[in-house]
Amino acid sequence: MNRELLTLYGLKFNPFATELPLEALFATPAVESFCRRVEHHLVRTGGFALITGEPGTGKSVALRLLDQRTERTEGLRVAALTHPSSRLADFYREMGELFGIPLVHNNRWNGFKMLRERWRAHLDDTRMRPLLLIDEAQELQHTVLTEMRLLASTDFDSRAILSVVLSGDNRLLDKLRSSELLPLASRIRQRLVVLPTEPEDLVQLLDHLLDSAGNPALMTDALKDTLVAHAGANPRTLTVMADTLLATAAENDRAVLDEKLFFDTWGETPKRRRARR
Secondary structure, eight states: OOHHHHHHTTOSSOTTSSSOOGGGOOOOHHHHHHHHHIIIIIHHHOEEEEEEESTTSSHHHHHHHHHHHHHTSTTOOEEEESOTTOOHHHHHHHHHHHTTOOOOTTOHHHHHHHHHHHHHHHHHHHSSOOEEEESSGGGOOHHHHHHHHHHTEETTTTEEOOEEEEEEOHHHHHHHTSGGGHHHHTTEEEEEEEOOOOHHHHHHHHHHHHHHHTOTTSBOHHHHHHHHHHTTTOHHHHHHHHHHHHHHHHHTTOSSBOHHHHHHHHOOOOOOOOOOO
8 A cells, every 4th residue: 555545544554455564563462471371481492382373363474473472582592494394405505594504505414513502601600592583484394393302302301492383283283292292292392272263352452453544433333344344364364354344445546445445445245253342
């Protein structure tokens, strides 16, 4: 959405875009609790944490919030793996870049040793383990997950030297149930299961986005209820529909987003499932 249209609706940013400013992200109590457990416990004990849920339910948002909060922790090194589908050799190349280690091509033993030395030194200096965040972790290969488990601890598995947060859809759970990955699954210390969102919570999400963007009156209550009824308990579906309506309203010079705009856009009969307030 261009600046002219933002000005038209009195918005600081598009409240339904994927690239929201951090202050506009909506944190549920479950996400808040998970972030606190990682920030105040996991990085001091090490090991693995897991975020799972269906697509579009807010796993990546939870990871962004966690990244923001842990980066403010003095002495904590936070890194994010950006290519989870890599084979083992490319996984080591990216880990070397993330942690500032020049890795020699085709010498995984050297990379293994240098990464662990770097993490041990960080732990000795700060009393905190580096934190590795991995989104779309269902794409990780079994060999990479196993290597990550071996990298993350030392002294006969008695001392964790890395903290890892894996975030992925339910295919990741299926992977972790395999006999090959049970040793990793047994090391998961903190969990966040992102469930389908209740109607009243979806309304609260819309209110939060509109208020953060600077125009809480942009959308009528009736339209909020209609969007929630069609969203299938999925926040991403909700915001995609709302974004379509905002673009349509701008195209047709509509000052307010209402139910009529929804019916004109999709031609659907409203589902009368009213969200509680």
